[in-house]
Amino acid sequence: MAKVWRYGDNIDTDAIIPARYLNTWDAAELARHCFEDVDQTFAAGVRPGDVVVGGTNFGCGSSREHAPVALKAAGVSFVVAANYARIFFRNSINIGLPLVEAPDAVGSIKAGDDVTFDSAAGVLTNRTTGQSWTVRPFPAFLTEIVAAGGLIPLTRRRLGLEGGTSAGEGGGDAGEGDDR
Secondary structure, three states: EEEEEEOOOOHHHHHHHOHHOOOOOOHHHHOOOOOOOOOOOHHHOOOOOOEEOOOOOOOOOOOOHHHHHHHHHHHOOEEOOOOEEEHHHHHHHHHHHOOOOOOOOOOOOOOEEEEEOOOOEEEEEEOOOEEEOOOOOOOHHHHHHHHHOOOHHHHHHHOOOOOOOOOOOOOOOOOOOOOO
């Protein structure tokens, strides 16, 4: 069961991971403080596969990659929102965190609901209510990045490099500036 954690409009990156924790790239440490100032129960209660649902402008604010890293490390399988701040959207894709843009669905999904997403079919389903929504699928190149676990693992795989690291683990120099 993918439990929904529900938040509102304009959830900024400081709400996702407070700035006082930006001195680390340790993903597990970031996960322990995810939504700390907004929802004291999130970090202790979130389980692998859970889903975050937000309203409009999710991920606004600072352009830091720490926010999607914290969500992914906390076990969030995907985020559903009406729309996303542009930089948060790209940072999430770059680290392999799937985002679902479903403005028609967010008002109908409640905290605690069981929600699934079939990315191949582009169908978001609320198993609690039986409702489902067709969403616009990602272009193939974004799907490939998410499926690989992020841009760095995809780049390392394409370059034939062994021992790839994921975002937030210091592997950012692989392939930088390489146009292959």
